[in-house]
Amino acid sequence: MNEPLYAAIWRGKTNGSFSTYEVPRHESQTVLDVVTYVQRHLDPTLAYRFACRVGMCGSCAMSVNGTPRWTCRTHVAKVVRGNTVRIAPLAHLPIIRDLVTDMREFFDKWTRAKGDFVGTRTRRDDFARVAPNSPERTAADAGVECIGCGVCYAACDVVGWRADFLGPAALNRAWTLVNDARDVGGRIRLRAVAGDAGCHACHTQGSCTQWCPKQLAPTAAIAGLKRATAKAAVRGEL
Amino acid sequence: MRNVGAHGHPAWWAFVAHRISGLLLAIFLPLHFWALGTALSGAAALDAFLHFAEQPVVKFAQWCLVVLLVVHLTGGVRLLLVEFRPWSGLRKDWIAGTLGMAAMIGLVYALALIV
Numbered sequence: 001m002n003e004p005l006y007a008a009i010w011r012g013k014t015n016g017s018f019s020t021y022e023v024p025r026h027e028s029q030t031v032l033d034v035v036t037y038v039q040r041h042l043d044p045t046l047a048y049r050f051a052c053r054v055g056m057c058g059s060c061a062m063s064v065n066g067t068p069r070w071t072c073r074t075h076v077a078k079v080v081r082g083n084t085v086r087i088a089p090l091a092h093l094p095i096i097r098d099l100v101t102d103m104r105e106f107f108d109k110w111t112r113a114k115g116d117f118v119g120t121r122t123r124r125d126d127f128a129r130v131a132p133n134s135p136e137r138t139a140a141d142a143g144v145e146c147i148g149c150g151v152c153y154a155a156c157d158v159v160g161w162r163a164d165f166l167g168p169a170a171l172n173r174a175w176t177l178v179n180d181a182r183d184v185g186g187r188i189r190l191r192a193v194a195g196d197a198g199c200h201a202c203h204t205q206g207s208c209t210q211w212c213p214k215q216l217a218p219t220a221a222i223a224g225l226k227r228a229t230a231k232a233a234v235r236g237e238l
Numbered sequence: 239m240r241n242v243g244a245h246g247h248p249a250w251w252a253f254v255a256h257r258i259s260g261l262l263l264a265i266f267l268p269l270h271f272w273a274l275g276t277a278l279s280g281a282a283a284l285d286a287f288l289h290f291a292e293q294p295v296v297k298f299a300q301w302c303l304v305v306l307l308v309v310h311l312t313g314g315v316r317l318l319l320v321e322f323r324p325w326s327g328l329r330k331d332w333i334a335g336t337l338g339m340a341a342m343i344g345l346v347y348a349l350a351l352i353v
Binding site for chain 1: 242244245247324325
């Protein structure tokens with residue numbers, strides 16, 4: 001623990017470079033602690049994002065030694081190589097400055113995948129009754145805890161290969177709504193995710209599922225969309 | 239490459255193995271049909287090819303093809319299971335199974351070639 005830690009942190013925009021900072025080691029230190037130490041004590045011009053520090057808000061995801069991770073819940077001890085840790089902005093997103101990426105495209109794709117709930121009930125109607133153990137409810141439950149951190153999006157090779165691919169998070173959201181008994185936007189949503197940039201572009205590499213900090217399985221959600229869109233196409237409903 | 243560390247997990251390697259075995263098998267297929275096609279030019283032409291195929295290096299290439307075929311076949315079954323069954327997870331047990339099958343069939347075929 002007395003050994004110092006060397007944090008190589010990305011500075012600048014796309015044409016930036018890594019700057020190395022010496023940071024004191026602590027027990028149970030997180031990568032976010034390291035970044036915060038650098039900004040508070042060594043260089044106040046360092047730009048990065050965080051909010052809750054407890055793995056709820058999804059704003060502190062960064063590339064740590066090349067792997068996308070939520071930095072507030074990633075212990076240095078788990079990822080350090082020798083005494084160095086390399087911290088960069090998330091991949092597949094434009095860099096605004098230092099560790100801050102422009103996440104507009106990531107969230108626009110949720111809209112493009114029709115990730116908004118379309119209901120018919122008003123406040124004067126009774127609650128919808130959804131059996132808690134129905135297959136649809138179970139499938140929706142499996143994906144609904146997404147915090148929108150962008151780790152899956154940065155991990156996915158297909159997102160890097162084709163810029164218009166909707167990506168694991170948006171497709172995972174679409175799948176939860178396909179399984180939402182109250183939602184009536186199903187056909188438009190399936191049409192939105194059935195195109196070249198949608199679920200069928202996925203190569204089942206599984207990096208999204210491997211690295212999702214909430215242990216969700218977007219790979220399974222995308223497979224579900226592949227089945228649902230194929231079924232709808234056969235029935236002529238697409 | 240800001241996401242190079244996102245690679246290297248079993249499901250990603252399964253993708254790489256599936257893609258490479260698929261490409262190599264696709265390159266092999268026209269050669270295979272050409273070899274069979276020599277029979278159209280008479281028995282002598284096919285026999286000449288079969289004699290050529292007796293060389294150790296061709297035998298080894300044959301062994302590689304059998305292993306590639308097993309990798310692609312069992313890897314393909316895993317993909318079908320991931321895509322068509324309502325399961326979560328990456329079916330890593332099938333990745334292990336693919337390796338096991340490839341090793342087993344590879345050894346059996348090697349034995350058949352040697353004995």
